Amino acid sequence: MLLVLEQCLNGLQLGLLLFLLAAGLTLVFGIMDLVNLAHGSLYMIGAYFAATFTALTGSFLAGALLALGATLLVGMSVEVVALRRLYGRDHLDHVLGTFGLILFFNELVRLIWGPAGLTVPLPDWLNTAVPVMPGLLYPTYRIAIIAMSLLVALLLYLLVMRTRLGMLIRAGASNREMVGALGVNIQLLYTLVFGLGAALAGLAGLMQAPILTVAIGMGENILILAFVVIIIGGIGSIRGAFIASILVGLADTLGRGFLPELFKLVVSPAAAAAAAPALSSMLIYLIMAAVLVLRPEGLFPAANR
Amino acid sequence: MDGLTKRFGGVVASDAITLAVEAGELHAVIGPNGAGKTTLIGQLTGETTPDAGRIRFAGRDITSLPGWRRCALGLARSFQITSLFLDFSVLDNVALAVQARAGHSFRFWRDARREPELRQPALAALERVGLAHRADVLVAGLSHGEHRQLEIAMALATSPRMLLLDEPMAGMGPEESVRMVGLLRELKRELTILLVEHDMEAVFALADRITVLVYGRVIATGAPEAIRANAEVRQAYLGDSEEAAGHG
Amino acid sequence: MTGLLDLRSLVVAALLVLLAALPLYTGLTGNQFLLSVFTRIVVLAIAAVSLNLIMGYGGMVSFGHAAYIGIGGYAVGILASEGVTSGLVQLPVALAVSALFALAVGALSLRTRGVYFIMITLAFAQMIYYVAVGLSRYGGDDGLTIYRRSQLAGVLDLSNKTVFYYFCLAWLAATVVLVWRLVNSRFGMVIRGARSNDRRMRAIGFPTFRYRLVCFVISGTLCGLSGALLANHTDFVSPAMMHWTRSGDLIVMVVLGGMGSLFGPLIGTVTLLVLEEALPVIIGLLAWPLLGAGAARAGEYWQLVLGPLLLLIVLYARGGIDGMLSGARRA
Numbered sequence: 001m002l003l004v005l006e007q008c009l010n011g012l013q014l015g016l017l018l019f020l021l022a023a024g025l026t027l028v029f030g031i032m033d034l035v036n037l038a039h040g041s042l043y044m045i046g047a048y049f050a051a052t053f054t055a056l057t058g059s060f061l062a063g064a065l066l067a068l069g070a071t072l073l074v075g076m077s078v079e080v081v082a083l084r085r086l087y088g089r090d091h092l093d094h095v096l097g098t099f100g101l102i103l104f105f106n107e108l109v110r111l112i113w114g115p116a117g118l119t120v121p122l123p124d125w126l127n128t129a130v131p132v133m134p135g136l137l138y139p140t141y142r143i144a145i146i147a148m149s150l151l152v153a154l155l156l157y158l159l160v161m162r163t164r165l166g167m168l169i170r171a172g173a174s175n176r177e178m179v180g181a182l183g184v185n186i187q188l189l190y191t192l193v194f195g196l197g198a199a200l201a202g203l204a205g206l207m208q209a210p211i212l213t214v215a216i217g218m219g220e221n222i223l224i225l226a227f228v229v230i231i232i233g234g235i236g237s238i239r240g241a242f243i244a245s246i247l248v249g250l251a252d253t254l255g256r257g258f259l260p261e262l263f264k265l266v267v268s269p270a271a272a273a274a275a276a277p278a279l280s281s282m283l284i285y286l287i288m289a290a291v292l293v294l295r296p297e298g299l300f301p302a303a304n305r
Numbered sequence: 306m307d308g309l310t311k312r313f314g315g316v317v318a319s320d321a322i323t324l325a326v327e328a329g330e331l332h333a334v335i336g337p338n339g340a341g342k343t344t345l346i347g348q349l350t351g352e353t354t355p356d357a358g359r360i361r362f363a364g365r366d367i368t369s370l371p372g373w374r375r376c377a378l379g380l381a382r383s384f385q386i387t388s389l390f391l392d393f394s395v396l397d398n399v400a401l402a403v404q405a406r407a408g409h410s411f412r413f414w415r416d417a418r419r420e421p422e423l424r425q426p427a428l429a430a431l432e433r434v435g436l437a438h439r440a441d442v443l444v445a446g447l448s449h450g451e452h453r454q455l456e457i458a459m460a461l462a463t464s465p466r467m468l469l470l471d472e473p474m475a476g477m478g479p480e481e482s483v484r485m486v487g488l489l490r491e492l493k494r495e496l497t498i499l500l501v502e503h504d505m506e507a508v509f510a511l512a513d514r515i516t517v518l519v520y521g522r523v524i525a526t527g528a529p530e531a532i533r534a535n536a537e538v539r540q541a542y543l544g545d546s547e548e549a550a551g552h553g
Numbered sequence: 554m555t556g557l558l559d560l561r562s563l564v565v566a567a568l569l570v571l572l573a574a575l576p577l578y579t580g581l582t583g584n585q586f587l588l589s590v591f592t593r594i595v596v597l598a599i600a601a602v603s604l605n606l607i608m609g610y611g612g613m614v615s616f617g618h619a620a621y622i623g624i625g626g627y628a629v630g631i632l633a634s635e636g637v638t639s640g641l642v643q644l645p646v647a648l649a650v651s652a653l654f655a656l657a658v659g660a661l662s663l664r665t666r667g668v669y670f671i672m673i674t675l676a677f678a679q680m681i682y683y684v685a686v687g688l689s690r691y692g693g694d695d696g697l698t699i700y701r702r703s704q705l706a707g708v709l710d711l712s713n714k715t716v717f718y719y720f721c722l723a724w725l726a727a728t729v730v731l732v733w734r735l736v737n738s739r740f741g742m743v744i745r746g747a748r749s750n751d752r753r754m755r756a757i758g759f760p761t762f763r764y765r766l767v768c769f770v771i772s773g774t775l776c777g778l779s780g781a782l783l784a785n786h787t788d789f790v791s792p793a794m795m796h797w798t799r800s801g802d803l804i805v806m807v808v809l810g811g812m813g814s815l816f817g818p819l820i821g822t823v824t825l826l827v828l829e830e831a832l833p834v835i836i837g838l839l840a841w842p843l844l845g846a847g848a849a850r851a852g853e854y855w856q857l858v859l860g861p862l863l864l865l866i867v868l869y870a871r872g873g874i875d876g877m878l879s880g881a882r883r884a
Binding site for chain 3: 324350352356371373374376377381382384388389390391392393397401402404405406407410411412413414415416417420423459525
């Protein structure tokens with residue numbers, strides 16, 4: 001039972017990290033109609049910056065803040081220099097163009113930081129565990145990730161629902177031309193939105209850096225998961241992204257954790273050992289397939305998409 | 306159609322529309338902008354699913370049939386906003402329409418552009434609308450009026466029993482309009498036509514019966530003279546003077 | 554198709570002659586490496602042609618076509634490791650499994666359009682990738698060595714590099730001819746019409762879904778063929794064959810060469826793979842004045858150039874090389 005709870009917390013943590021990524025992706029797609037495959041690269045850059053700045057400053061928090069700012073800058077520069085020329089074009093153009101960016105960023109990171117992965121050491125005050133429930137010690141850092149992500153989710157919600165910027169974002173999602181006609185600086189708005197997405201991706205990257213990985217190509221693996229989340233949740237919908245990412249995070253973690261056990265109840269241990277890992281990996285995609293069959297627009301599609 | 310209702314959010318686009326089109330007649334549907342005429346056509350062709358009501362065609366209830374099936378039954382439509390295959394030639398466009406009715410298309414080897422079973426009927430349809438001389442031109446290079454003619458040719462090429470024409474005169478100059486009216490007058494003799502139009506001259510020249518749609522509701526149906534004289538119609542749509550005739 | 558002597562026709566003809574005569578050259582000079590490079594080009598060109606069928610003519614952008622290369626390859630690999638080395642069994646199995654997978658993926662994905670479709674095909678390809686990684690019995694992440702190439706009942710010896718090259722070239726020719734007939738047939742008209750205006754196709758009475766699905770299955774099957782041949786070429790299969798970046802490479806090949814043209818994918822494959830070999834050398838040469846001895850290492854980072862190059866092509870040369878050759882801008 002405690003094991004289940006622990007895995008649930010892990011699943012929640014993964015889900016929230018996915019949400020940060022998915023939210024950025026879906027925002028950019030919803031507002032600018034831009035499919036950005038290089039979103040994963042921003043995630044990777046966030047992690048690498050965190051590693052470097054933490055090493056330089058000796059403080060994890062300082063490193064994290066600097067990394068966040070740096071990723072924000074990189075994101076906005078990429079938008080201004082390259083991506084804004086892609087607006088209004090066919091989605092295939094976006095896919096190809098941002099695919100080229102992925103190649104570029106992977107090589108650039110390899111050039112600057114070398115091919116080997118990096119590590120980010122956790123400060124002592126975070127490297128502890130707290131009793132979440134009697135008998136269950138859970139790493140403080142993971143709780144911090146969960147808390148931080150929830151906070152960001154809340155801030156995002158407030159931003160989109162309660163501020164002028166958010167109103168512009170929502171308006172821009174429904175009707176680009178009108179917002180432009182109202183005298184709003186669309187170019188600036190787009191750059192800011194993209195920057196926001198980049199910051200979210202960078203945050204996810206730097207938060208998971210101490211416990212998961214800092215390596216070239218890390219962005220792509222999680223990017224596909226993020227896209228699965230968006231498909232399940234509905235493109236353009238942040239609420240959908242939230243629910244879907246929790247769902248995917250839990251499904252993936254619990255699936256990998258318990259599916260082999262469940263299998264052993266039904267088939268022989270040998271067969272279970274062989275089939276279970278493959279099936280656990282497939283689980284999320286099977287869910288996506290199911291959603292596609294039953295509700296192709298996603299579970300919570302945004303109104304006008 | 307019987308009791309056709311369609312809602313988009315809070316807007317009732319079609320409000321219990323009940324209408325019977327007699328075989329062989331040209332029945333015009335008119336109404337101010339936003340009256341829901343295109344939504345109506347959408348429901349008839351199967352692009353939009355009605356929230357309530359039924360549609361019968363040639364004795365069959367077709368309400369749940371998918372759009373492409375309805376065409377096979379003989380219901381053809383032309384589009385208000387030209388919807389053609391822009392990167393193909395005029396002949397290719399019509400040939401595609403012919404091909405749709407020529408059995409299944411799981412033929413993988415023969416060059417379709419050389420098949421007489423497809424070319425002949427296509428050329429014939431083009432002759433009818435007067436576009437045969439432009440057969441090999443890319444559609445993207447046609448004038449607007451020629452686009453509309455092509456729309457009709459494609460609808461004809463599917464050997465329909467009934468034509469649903471969605472504003473075929475839209476955006477046409479006076480000369481082209483006269484030509485189109487002439488064409489429709491000819492077609493009237495062989496086919497049943499449901500004509501949605503704004504051009505009042507054309508409507509009154511061609512229609513056997515007229516239905517007036519306002520805010521999704523049928524407010525009057527009848528012979529042209531009766532409609533012209535109907536006070537409600539005049540108030541809602543035509544305005545109080547004859548000046549309302551012309552491109553609305 | 555314009556006149557016989559225009560630039561595009563000349564380039565294509567030259568390319569075909571080159572491909573046909575290559576083994577003669579490498580036989581004389583003993584340059585086995587070059588033969589190997591071009592065998593790979595020919596095999597991957599089959600995959601590119603298959604992708605162009607659905608992408609260029611059908612408007613369906615699949616970001617998961619590497620999955621079929623993997624399926625075809627693993628069919629050969631798994632059968633070989635189980636002792637079944639007859640190509641007459643391996644090949645049909647490879648094609649059949651590819652077709653089935655394409656049927657399943659297509660049936661689900663073709664309900665969607667645009668970017669949804671792109672991402673969904675990507676996701677399914679990833680799924681197969683992870684399945685392959687999980688196949689510990691067949692090497693998992695490390696891959697599976699193939700000790701004996703497909704046996705063709707003694708008629709052809711595929712372990713002979715020249716024979717194998719012509720074998721693959723024959724398959725490429727057959728594939729191109731098949732696609733050529735296909736896109737001009739009634740079936741092809743439906744597919745191209747659906748790409749041009751799907752709504753209109755349905756309005757005139759075509760149930761476009763089933764035609765697109767059949768087209769998708771044909772494409773996946775041809776790509777599986779490519780995979781089976783690739784497995785023989787490398788004597789090795791691994792999940793890396795189906796990594797999503799491989800799917801990206803295929804898309805690049807098709808777009809670079811010119812989508813929706815018959816020989817475009819071939820031109821694109823040749824260009825990309827030659828660039829892969831040549832760019833490092835070129836960069837090394839260019840960097841020599843600046844870096845001296847370190848120039849060779851500079852060449853390793855050739856993807857730094859390829860990435861932005863791709864972006865530039867997307868922005869300014871959308872019709873690909875074929876488009877540039879024929880002077881037309883394709884949409």
